[in-house]
Amino acid sequence: MGLAVEEKALANEPKSKGGVPRSPQRTKRRNSDDSLIGSLCTLICxxxxxxxxxxxxxxxxxxxFFPRARRRTSKFFRLSYYNPANDLHGCGTDDLAFVTFAMIVLTGLRVAVMEYLLDPLARIAGIRTRKGMTRFKEQAWLIMYCTFSWSLGMYIVYHSEFWLNLHGLWQGWPFREVNRLNKWYYLVQWAFYAQQILVVNIEEKRKDYAEMLTHHIFTVALIFLSYGYYHMRVGTLILTIMDLVDILLPTAKMLRYLGFTTLCDIAFGVFVIAWFITRHIFYPMVSWSVYAHAPTDMAPGCYFADGTMVPMNSSEFDALGGNRIWANLVTSYTDRMGPICWNPTMRYCFLTLLLALQVIVFFWFAMILKVIYKVLSGQSADDVRSDDEGEDDEVENENARTSHPINMVAGCHGGAPLEQEVGIESLNLTRKSYKKHSNRSGGNRTSGISIPGHGDRKELLGRIGCDKPT
Incomplete structure (x- = not known):
């Protein structure tokens, strides 16, 4: 009876030209691989x-080679709106070209550093698995960038009027012009977070993919609005606060990958303390300052580029657009020399985005507490971020290195590199065919990053068992 049912099912399966049953899954995957979008994504990645x-x-x-174009091309790699009278830079739409150029440079720099510097270091350190190599390189890149950005941010904050003085964030607003270093830092950070939106979609998806993507989108929105509304001071402070833990968590992960468990545990403990202090004490303090200090330290009214101001209770205030929220938030992009207006209601726009980020941070902190509770109660610290990662036969005890508690929590710049297997990775692959793929892909170092479900045609067919026998 069972055999008859099986034969009937096989008979109903779609046939190839030779009459051999053809798997619907394979047909769907092949069509997906032939799609224009799939080919384009593969080409880019x-x-x-x-x-x-x-x-x-x-x-x-x-x-x-084209002098006539220099007026436009210079915007991509030089800071715009320089004022030689005071050696400061203004803000405007031309800065978007610089952000775009910085995104391109960061994308290329990330791949170059990961493949030509970090890849050899990972091999020297004894990491042999494909996923282990990817994790090591991702975390090392985050350490390098975040150490640079946090150090530069701390330097700027330490030499600013708002060092240990939250009132300094608002007094003297609007800050239409800033020095070269402050502007360069802010635009590069803007480019980095915009590029991170691409990174989370290029890498294999994780369980907190939606939270991570939302976090980066909200961060970019905050940078965009704060830059357009001349609030770079508070933006710089928040970015500096957030960057610290994105050095400590990747450091702990790398120590775990390298087998230094004691140092890893110490780094993880420091990370938890730093996370709580920076993201649940300092960050809420800045958010409170937006709510409580901004209305008192910034006189409501419309400010002109020459320093004059029309107060909020004046009849001219509404005529200047003082009650139009969106138009004022993007003043530096639309009319950089025109009046910019402030009324206390506008702070709720920033507070909404800041509190939304805090909700995501609380989500990640709950994951950290869950890990700590499991470890202290003697339970197995299972991964709460990713699904089963499948087999990886290149080295033994890969799971022993990746099941440590530090791999269950996410940082702010991309998080823990634990994949949720999607696409063809979720198929039941034979051990033999997967080994083939591992050996074959080990020598391919075009970019080190690929979208799941897409890749080299021959390699893809080999992974799903459609290649010709050799």
Whole structure:
């Protein structure tokens, strides 16, 4: 009876030209791989470095060989709106070109550093699995960038009027012009977070993919609005507060990958303390300052570029657009030399985004507490971020390195590199075919990053068992 049912099912399966039953899953995957979007994604992901270098060269060579275009091309790699009278820089739409150029450079730099510097270091350190190599390189890149950005941010904050003085964030607003270093830092951070939106979609998806993507979108929105509304001071302070734990968590992860368990535990403990202090004490303090200090330290009214001000209770205030929220939030992009108006109601726009970020941070902190509770109660610290990662036969005890509590929590710049298997990775692969893929992909170092479900045609067919026998 069972055999008859099985034969009937096989008979109803779609046939290939030779009459051999064809798997619907394989047909669907093959059609997906043939799609234009799939091919485009594969091309971009596998050639991130090449595309970045070509775009940079295109802009630079155009600037060199076409003098007429220099007025436009210079915006991509030079800070705009320089005022030689006071050696400061203003803000405006031309800065978006610099942010775009910085995104291109960061994308190429990330791949170059991961593949040509961190990949050899990971191999020297004894990491052999494909996923282990990817994790090591991702975390090392975060350490490098966040150490740089946090150090520069701390330098700026320490030498500012708002060092240990939250009232300094608001007194003297609007800050239409800033020095070169402050502006460069802010635009590069803007580019980094915008690029992180691409990174979370390029990498294999995690269980907190939605939270991570939402976090980066809200961060970019806050940077965009704070820059357009001349609030770079508070933005710089928040970015500096957030960057610290994104150094400590990747450090703890790398120590775990390298087998230094004692140092890893110490780093993880420091990370938990730093997380609580920076993200649940300092960050709420800044949010409170937005609510309580801004209305008192910033006189409501419309401010002109020459320093004059029309108070909020004046009849001219409404005529200048003082009650139009969105138009004022993007003043530096639409009319950088025109009046910019402030009324206390506008602070709720920023508070909404700041509190939304705090909700996501609380979500991650709950994961941290869950890990700590499991460890202290003697339970197994199972991964709460990703699904089963499948087999990886290149080295033994890979799970022993990745089941540590530090792999269950996410940082703010991309988080823990624990994948949720999607696409063809979720199929039941034979051990033999997966080994083939591992061996074959080990030598491919085009970019080190790929979208699940897409890749080299021959390699893809080999993974799902459709390649011709050799």
């Amino acid at each position: 596998n050639n991130q470095l090449g595309i970045s270098v070509n775009l940079v060269l295109l802009i630079l060579l155009t600037h060199i």
